[in-house]
Amino acid sequence: MHLYSSMPTAITPADLYEIKGNPAARAALATCNIYLVTARRRIYIDPSNVSREGNVVHGAFIVQRTSGVTHVPFELTITDEIVVNADYVRDVQVFGSGTHLAVVTEGNTTILAAHVVVAHADSALSGEDKDLEVLYVGQGIGRSGQRSAIDRLLNHTTLQRILADASTFRPDHELILLLYRFQNLKIMLSTGGDLNAEPEASSAEERLHVDRMHQATLSRHAQVALAEAGLIRHFQPIYNTQLKDSDFSARKKAKILQDLLRKDMTGLIVEISSGNVRSRLRTESAHPIDISQIFDEAALTGSRLESETDKRAWAAELHQMEHSHFAQFALTTPDERDSFVHGTIWQGETQRDNVPRS
Template sequence: MKKTRKYLSEYSVHICSSKWLMMPSDQIQSEGTMDEEAENVSKTCHIYLICRRPSTYFIKDTMKHDGETLEVDVGYKIDGKEEKFSYKGEFPLLDGAVTLAVSDYPHREITTYDQEGKKVRGLPASVISVNQGWESPLKQLEVLYIGQAFGNGTRSAHERLKSHSTLQKILADSYHKYPDSEISVLMVKFEPYQLLITMDGSSNVKNDNNVENNRFRSILENSLSEKQQIGIVEAALIRYFQPFYNDKFKIKFPSPKVKVLKKCYELDFSGLVVEINTQELMFLLYSKERGLRDHHICNVDISDEKSRAGFFYVNLGSGNMVKISDCIEPSSYRKS
């Protein structure tokens, strides 16, 4: 069906990630404390992603320590085959520690002890693995589940996840099916949305200025709430990554029937753009449906009219409207 412009201007909601906190699943269950910055992200994050990557461990007999510098090999397995890399870095004995040792099997931590044999601090192998290059499988996080952690500052995402039933199921499945993998949770904070506008002065749209001005004024005066914005982010990312453990939003999104989009349809938005950037974190996200990237951009066409050329369409001349590539369409447009 030929697409045509309905208005001179089309609008899109644009939401980007900002701060993040990554936490191995075993730390979620622990009673440890976080620094002030990490605690703030945990309390104010909006979305969490449960992810899987290869599990790391120390190769016990390779450890050397001269009191200041630690040298050790770190191992991990891909399809049962062991891979390893060497680590060398400063690791002084602090806070009264006098000795250190690799923890018992599966050797996932190097622990320091004081004169009485009490634990002072630990260095997990998973922390060392963060320093690997982009090409390492240890830098690749498979997205298994996406959820909403709408923080209000009274209870952190860390606290809520301790009793999260889906996280417990993923952990149980992982131990059984993927014994060489570990589960981590990536908590992400998103910035308030911005308004994106496209205008096509070459189209033959006959709307007068009052129509265009009223649409624009309505969008500016009726802002989306924070809760509505995060509902959009959650739904868009689920539709984009298609995580194995999610059900809602994987197929019937976008659609005018989806509650989280009600305000967007009322204001006549025709597009959503949701970005999640893990470049600073130095990890790549992927799923069965999406390739490895440190910056994923989810473009969602929410036009509710099949003949309408919405936000993501460009005019190639002579009335030829073409949609940009890699754009998710409304469920009613897709072939059954």
């Protein structure tokens, strides 16, 4: 079973209190059911270095790297995606703190946090500059299924502790909350095992079995619980205390994993992406995908593609790939899997050809 998310909505902890009193914003985020508390070294906007030409803003980010503080130029095209009345920009101003950009249009002023500018601007910021460390993974769906991630975060003691620790021990870092909707799943089926053995099921029974597998589904609550468990096990966030050491293939399983096995599911994949915020997710236990280890230079540049349309589409695919994580878990032990999937007796052989186990 493959669970995959929407793209996240990124907000600051302070935004929670703005959203709390904004019915439209609450409605827009009502179906967000998984949240990540993330951190990175703060990226500022230089208040002394900003200019505008129409709806294009030129400025510079202030970035703290191991080599010292540096300024990274950026160009931001203001579109309707981020500002109302983007075609009627009248002025742009940077807060003295360097944390926000104010965009003034006809009859409206939009305040953009620096992380929003980072996500939408063209710049030479490196992946390491923008990477987000996953500190905590949680779910925002209550027993009734009505509570959202916003509701949970507004009354969250662990978030309060993270904020206290950050202000004391990491004052040069910013916290960014990523709100996800996990409400999609795919079922993948494969065949294997001893291909020369006589099947025990009839063709009709096998067809019924495959049909039942194709129709397998989970409740929204179950999907969210599985997504949370898989992401915690994958990222090992420092502020999560449960599920970090869970063995999904152990004989004594959590109820939700037992339910998967009863549906004949033997593996779980939880896919999460952060491509829209242009920031990769990482922890000490889960590093971003290094696409340079997968593709050669020609593939990375798309030089073998003929049309510009294909090149842009391929670049978008690569971007999505390097901003995605795949938490993958077997629900059975190697011995169990060898009995029905991996071992094969080839024609003319008498022994099973066992796949090496890691």
